[in-house]
Amino acid sequence: MASTPAQPVPARAHEPETWALRALSTASAEASGALARRMRMHPTDVSAMSHIAASDGRLGPRELSGRLGITPAAMTDVVDRLEAAGHLQRRRDTTDRRRVCLVPTESAVSEVRGQLRRLLDRLDALTEEFTPAERDAIQRYLAAATEAYHGFTTEDD
Amino acid sequence: MASTPAQPVPARAHEPETWALRALSTASAEASGALARRMRMHPTDVSAMSHIAASDGRLGPRELSGRLGITPAAMTDVVDRLEAAGHLQRRRDTTDRRRVCLVPTESAVSEVRGQLRRLLDRLDALTEEFTPAERDAIQRYLAAATEAYHGFTTEDD
DNA sequence: TCCATATGTTTAGGTCACTTAACTATATGG
DNA sequence: CCATATAGTTAAGTGACCTAAACATATGGA
Numbered sequence: 001m002a003s004t005p006a007q008p009v010p011a012r013a014h015e016p017e018t019w020a021l022r023a024l025s026t027a028s029a030e031a032s033g034a035l036a037r038r039m040r041m042h043p044t045d046v047s048a049m050s051h052i053a054a055s056d057g058r059l060g061p062r063e064l065s066g067r068l069g070i071t072p073a074a075m076t077d078v079v080d081r082l083e084a085a086g087h088l089q090r091r092r093d094t095t096d097r098r099r100v101c102l103v104p105t106e107s108a109v110s111e112v113r114g115q116l117r118r119l120l121d122r123l124d125a126l127t128e129e130f131t132p133a134e135r136d137a138i139q140r141y142l143a144a145a146t147e148a149y150h151g152f153t154t155e156d157d
Numbered sequence: 158m159a160s161t162p163a164q165p166v167p168a169r170a171h172e173p174e175t176w177a178l179r180a181l182s183t184a185s186a187e188a189s190g191a192l193a194r195r196m197r198m199h200p201t202d203v204s205a206m207s208h209i210a211a212s213d214g215r216l217g218p219r220e221l222s223g224r225l226g227i228t229p230a231a232m233t234d235v236v237d238r239l240e241a242a243g244h245l246q247r248r249r250d251t252t253d254r255r256r257v258c259l260v261p262t263e264s265a266v267s268e269v270r271g272q273l274r275r276l277l278d279r280l281d282a283l284t285e286e287f288t289p290a291e292r293d294a295i296q297r298y299l300a301a302a303t304e305a306y307h308g309f310t311t312e313d314d
Numbered sequence: 315t316c317c318a319t320a321t322g323t324t325t326a327g328g329t330c331a332c333t334t335a336a337c338t339a340t341a342t343g344g
Numbered sequence: 345c346c347a348t349a350t351a352g353t354t355a356a357g358t359g360a361c362c363t364a365a366a367c368a369t370a371t372g373g374a
Contacts, residue, residue, distance in 0.1 A: 014280070
């Protein structure tokens with residue numbers, strides 16, 4: 001079943017939060033895989049549809065390929081798959097006829113939103129158990145952790 | 158640069174922590190990619206080495222393929238690559254000669270540990286900014302969030 | 315003891331999501 | 345109006361995965 005990462009338990013000598021973050025990363029990666037499986041789509045295609053469904057309808061293949069970290073050529077394949085599956089339509093941009101707008105279909109938007117909501121509702125529910133002061137600390141911690149990961153990513157070797 | 162996920166900003170109507178978790182997931186996925194790139198290895202191979210480096214030296218291909226969510230046949234390819242790169246050795250188990258033990262080389266262990274430490278140290282450092290009570294809340298939240306992701310993953314459709 | 319069955323690993327062959335490079339079409343500034 | 349840049353696609357190739365089958369070893373019961 002597991003379709004993604006799965007990290008080993010780190011070898012002691014780190015903070016409990018650090019272990020917890022690694023477990024969290026693994027769990028969230030597995031959830032992404034589960035989401036894709038449930039929608040019977042490739043993980044890349046789900047990511048693409050998430051962006052498209054949240055866009056203003058003017059998102060094009062080039063911009064999207066950059067966001068997903070794949071080449072424009074690969075993006076053509078992704079869009080081909082999504083269009084064939086009836087999840088979106090290509091529409092020529094009227095003002096710049098080089099551009100293509102990726103317009104999600106009604107059904108695709110509601111399916112993406114619906115499936116995502118199952119996850120996001122679960123996450124929303126977590127906050128009920130915490131006081132406002134605790135929630136403030138949690139939010140600060142999550143932001144700092146995100147920044148720490150980002151710092152590691154952009155760290156020069 | 159971006160080699161992984163990258164989620165869109167969710168469309169409102171959710172808790173700040175929920176948005177923060179999605180940003181965190183994206184950031185951690187990108188960090189995993191950066192880790193692999195820095196070690197000049199495939200993401201799968203890095204995951205494999207993480208498990209092997211943290212093992213008791215008796216970890217075999219079948220068990221590891223299960224942990225990584227790939228088939229045993231694919232695992233053979235992974236082990237071939239890692240062995241060719243000098244990161245591990247295959248050793249026949251003496252008590253059950255069907256089994257192969259994946260023994261990491263000295264250099265591989267120190268490289269994996271060294272690179273991982275750069276990340277884990279960053280994460281450890283985060284905790285300094287919080288009080289013990291806040292840290293307790295953070296730890297509870299992280300555990301609950303992990304469980305929420307896991308619940309979503311195993312949710313029957 | 316010997317065989318049926320189960321388990322760990324590898325081999326063989328195929329698939330498909332990606333890559334790079336080249337091509338078409340459109341935009342734009344000098 | 346042409347040189348150059350940009351959006352998108354096509355073409356050809358690569359490699360990390362898959363399924364299926366083979367092989368080696370273990371194990372429990374007749």
